[in-house]
Amino acid sequence: MVKKPLKIVTIGGGSSYTPELIEGFIKRFDSLPAGEIWLVDIPAGEEKLQIVGSLAQRMVEKAGHPIHIHLTTNRREALKDADFVTTQFRVGLLDARAKDERIPLKYGVIGQETNGPGGLLKGLRTIPVILDIIKDMEELCPDAWLINFTNPAGMVTEAVLRHSSWKKVVGLCNVPVGMKMGIAKLLDVSPEKVFIDFAGLNHMVFGLDVYVDGTSVLKEVIEKLADPDKSLTMKNIADLGWEPEFIRALGFLPCPYHRYYYQTEKMLEEEKKAAEENGTRAEVVKALEKELFELYKDPELGEKPKQLEKRGGAYYSDAACSLINSIYNDSxxxxxxxxxxxxxxxxxxxxxxxxxxxxxxxxxxxxIAIGDLPVPVRGLVQQIKSFERIAAEAAVSKDYHKALLAMTINPLVPSDTKAKEILDEMLDAHGLTDFLKPHQKEDMIKK
Incomplete structure (x- = not known):
């Protein structure tokens, strides 16, 4: 039976990650017939959209597949009758990320795009946009699946589940895939042989057990991670080894982002040092993206360039395209x-x-049910879930006090006084005037 060609829409299509996604659809074309791929961006991102879109067209032409690439800044035009919608955008672009990273550092607090104050502010900016996209989808493609890769992915998924009627949503992250690949390398086995019992939250997920060919190797993996020279990390997270006795005591596989919670002081010092010497991660990525887009302009380039791996999006296409493929084929x-x-x-x-x-x-x-989380990790996961829920409520209600509460209960923020100072400066820096307290709004009106 000939399968109907799919219409797939990517919002944030001008991202440097897009070639990863296109490569994933090309590799799976026989089982996932992508007839149309619509790359959508905002007018401010149109130049990048054209560059990435041209590369995407060259990639599908080189592969010889009848995939039609469409480029537009009209989101509603793209969404009409879509089968799958993927989201990978950043409200405020990299300049906003730089603020999320630099401002907390002034207060001696971790500055990171999905953890701590930066994660809160990114959520406050992003959730209203996601909910607006869903309103369009309800009208234009009510049967489509929303596959969200936009960070903070866990908080965004929480907001969609609680503050909209949309049911067909899945949040996605490349961290678990990266952990699996890292473990395979650590054990010198094929990734296909590795299986990990994942459970937790986005960027707060644990590997509760690790198997190779069905046999648990968790203790062996923990012992390897106890070696400071053998760690699992990502391009955007400092490669700090674990304290051997701590990782043995924990007894589970932490994800790279756990360093912010279990090694806070070391990570803070690393961030401060990196910001002074090379700039924040946002500023590093900005320079890297400039290089990438120069490569993307090459009319002879017809494949994803190797340099994209430095961007931190490794295994993105495998995560996103494998999920879409499995939903479509009921795998x-x-x-x-x-x-x-x-x-x-x-x-x-x-x-x-x-x-x-x-x-x-x-x-x-x-x-897949796992029961209770183990006691050593349960409290931290529950605290972050409380943070995500209150942050999502703040984003939807534009309630300053809820935003302050979310900031204060985050474990990376050390006091309510500091939380308020950081929140006030970050809201001001991002121009989020809807969150200002009543007397502040009155002062702005008078000015």
């Missing part, structure tokens, strides 16, 4: 995604978003 394989808990993790509310292994079906992800 019923197991993948870690962000979805509604539905009781899979007893320690987290039933209707909250969690990152967990799921069986992927045409009806969406079916989370």
């Amino acid at each position: 019923r394989d197991i993948q870690p995604v962000n979805t509604k808990n539905n009781g899979a993790i007893a320690s987290i509310p039933f209707d909250s978003a969690v990152e967990i292994n799921c069986v992927i079906t045409k009806e969406g992800p079916k989370p």
Whole structure:
């Protein structure tokens, strides 16, 4: 039976990550017939959209597949009758990320795009946009799946589940895939042989067990991670080894982002040093993207360039395209995604978003129950879930006090006084005047 060509829409199509995604669709064309791929961006990103779009067209032409690439700044035009919608945008672009990273450092607090104050402010900017996209989808493509890669992915998924009626949403992250690949390299085995029991939240996920060919090798992996020269990390996170006795005591596989919580002082010093010497990660990425887009302009380039790996998007296409492929084909394989808990993790509310292994079906992800999280990790995960829920409420209600509460309960922010100072400066820096307290709005009107 000939399968109907799919219409796939990518919002944030001018991203430097897009060639990863296009490569993923090309590789899976036989099982995932992408007939149309619409790359959407805002007018301010149109130049990058044209550059990336031209590369995407060359890539599909080189592959010889009948995939039609469309470029537009008209989101509604793109969404009409879409089958899958992927989101990978950044509200405020990299300049906003730089503020999220630099401002907290002034107060001796971690500055990072998805953790701590930076994660909160990114959520406050992003969630209203995602909910606006959903309003368009309800009208224009009510049967489509929303595959969200936009950070903070867990908080965004939480907001969609709680503050919209949209059910067909899956949050996605390349961290679990990166962890699996890293473990395979650590053990010198093929990645296909490795299976990890993932459970937790986005950027707060743990590997509760690790298997090779069905046999648990968790203790062996923990011992390898106890060697300071053998760690798992990402391009955007300092490669600090774990304290051997701590990682043995923990007994589970942490994700790279756990360094912000378990090695806060060291990570803060690394961030300060990096910001002084080379700039924040946003500023480094800005320079890297300039190089990438110069490469993308080359009319002879017809494939994803090797340099894209430095951007931090490794395995992005594998995560996104594997998920879409499995939903479309009702594959019923197991993948870690962000979805509604539905009781899979007893320690987290039933209707909250969690990152967990799921069986992927045409009806969406079916989370695999693990019961309670182990006591050593349960409290931290619950605290971050409280932060995500209150932050999502703040983003939807534009309530300053909820935003302050979210900032204060985040474990990376050391006091309520400092939380208020950081929040006030960051809201001002991003021009989020809707969150100003009543007397502040009155002062602005008078001015």
